[in-house]
Amino acid sequence: MARVGLSGMRLAQAGAELADEVGFDHVTVSALARRFDVQVASLYSHVRNSDDLKTRIATVALTELADQAADALAGRAGADALTAMANVYRTYAHEHPGRYAAARHTPPPPGDQPAAGARRTPAGSALGTEYVAAGRRHSELWRAVLRGYDLGEPAQTDAVRLIGSVVHGYVTLELAGSFGYSDPPSDSSWPRILDALDNLLRSWS
Amino acid sequence: MARVGLSGMRLAQAGAELADEVGFDHVTVSALARRFDVQVASLYSHVRNSDDLKTRIATVALTELADQAADALAGRAGADALTAMANVYRTYAHEHPGRYAAARHTPPPPGDQPAAGARRTPAGSALGTEYVAAGRRHSELWRAVLRGYDLGEPAQTDAVRLIGSVVHGYVTLELAGSFGYSDPPSDSSWPRILDALDNLLRSWS
């Protein structure tokens, strides 16, 4: 009975890969166990339950995405920064649809998660925290982009929400195939929309 | 053994209600059978499988939403029409989160659905079609809104995609609680964003 070397971290990582292959909502504790060639119950020493696993995968995705965004933003400002950051999201979603879907997975309120009282329960106490922290990083990065547009409050918050909505909405609809029924291809609308968004931000009253 | 009077239509309707109560991805054939106080297997005479049920619910939601949007659009134009239509979406999503989530459920490609060869299989052949038709209605309605802004092609398609992305993205993020971490409340960003969008459309180059 050799040990495979499981851990919360490895499971989240492997779960992210699995998500990209079969789709996020086909990610299951069983499927992941199969992938490690291990009994299902073994995973429950590292992961609290199915939703915990999904939240971990979400955190992995959100963190990766923030890392890439931070890289892309280095040395850029204004429209340049805006399109770079937006493209990071879109490209990531296209290359890792499962992970991107995972990033949208909101963990249930703490009350719904069973308390960590069992014999050997995985850490996870800081899990929701970690997820929230990754989310906060994203909005900080968007705020950094907006620094190039000179907006006060509450305009800046409004703008962050607008850009976030556009990028998230576009990518989601595009991935769902909603843009496939009309011409031109969605590839060509995207840069024009970013351009329009840049104009809008520059003249935000 | 009295008959309850099931049908694909009633199941979709009841499924929509159930979705609003327990969340779309907790909608299950079993839960629906329970609600009708009927054996689970009975539902399979009216619904091909779990995903078929979900697609039917999605179609109900998409159709309701299009109906409401069409009503709201009557007699309105320009910014007035834009905010009215956008508000229909947002209000619907807030009042019927389960249905709204359902509307985002993309049915799998026809090949994945088992063929209708069994003894007594529910109709459903026109199901994906009905879903697509409802989707098309939505984009037609958005195009009607844009008639007030005098855009040519491909600008009009770009604009439809932009507005759709903003509305869908905003509502999704708002419902997921993503806007709950910063001030001001998302209620107050919404009208300002619609206003900005109106400006953008009026000056679309």
Add this chain to the structure above:
DNA sequence: CGATTTGCCTAAAGGCTTTAGGCAAATACA
């Protein structure tokens, strides 16, 4: 009123989740 349709039922197989309890590999420590 008899024949046909069809709504709902019982039975059964298979998959995913989760808990309980146990053995042995890994690690820590004397």
Add this chain to the structure above:
DNA sequence: TGTATTTGCCTAAAGCCTTTAGGCAAATCG
């Protein structure tokens, strides 16, 4: 290096969901 503790992975088992097969009786149609 030998012993003690931790802990990784296992077997067993219960519960819920999905889906198919086949059957009886209520509804409907001539």
